[in-house]
Amino acid sequence: MIVPILLIGLALILAYVGSHRNLSKSKLLFLVTFFGIGAVMILWPELANRFAGILHVGRGADLLLYFTVLCGVLVAANFYFRFKQNEQVLITIVRQLALLTPMRPPEDGSCENS
């Protein structure tokens, strides 16, 4: 009973992500691969054990854990790069605003923009 629910869940998430964002080909490939491997592991769980044996990482559960951690790191790196790009845009805007509105101490002691 759990297998069809998990597969439907995976398919729905993939369809939602794919339809609501303008994804590049590489990102779409990553998502399809990620969810595809997830579906394979659900349908044929013994495969995980066999791959784990080939890669010398013990059990199939361990292999899945390492794979998930790797995916998490890639996603975090992607967010970090995007954040750094947006930060540069923000810096440019904030700097221009600051340079356009310097405040100088007037002779009479009151403060105003110049």
Add this chain to the structure above:
Amino acid sequence: MREFLKSAWVIIPAYQEAKILRHVVEGVLRLAPRVVVVDDGSADETAQEALAAGATVLRHVVNLGQGAALQTGIDYALSQGADFLFTFDADGQHSAESLAVMADVQQRTGADVVLGSRTLGNADGIPKARQLLLKAALTFTRRHAQLRVTDTHNGLRMFTRKAALRIRISQARMAHASEILLQIRQLGLHFEEAPVTVHYTDYSLAKGQKMEDAFRVLTDILYTSWTGDV
């Protein structure tokens, strides 16, 4: 030397420094009348205190970091025709008299950049943990920038107009200190170090860099090295 300082610009990046900034700015103004404070999105009265002390104030509407504030101040000073620019910390660690020492070194050597060094000068009241952190930062910076300096992450610097026009700080936060050294080497700028005194107080230590900031600096440097964004 006093005449020389009268024509120079002093850039003070400040974040939440209302408590001490007026005292710092007034001290600098006694030697150098052209002071620009870059208020980096403070929520307190930093900008008002700087204005009341007699400085020109540029205000970042959000907090960007010391590196970004320095570049904003440098851009402004250059637009005002500055021939010599100093950077100076807002937390009261630096002595205004150090400006004269650095100016003297620049005038004697003709250097493009003069870097303040607490190793050549004094570091009053520096705790052991901070000493170790600075030592580690210095070792890393000397390897990364391949520049034989005796101090790093010291906010006291002096640039000629030529150097300020060529150096571009892209590191918004504290990694700018390593970035400046790296660019000095890459651009082949002539640099000298000047002995300066840094006074550590409870206030400046609370405001200063912590061990956890080192990880952030390292991440920023690695990102820049990897992407080549300079």
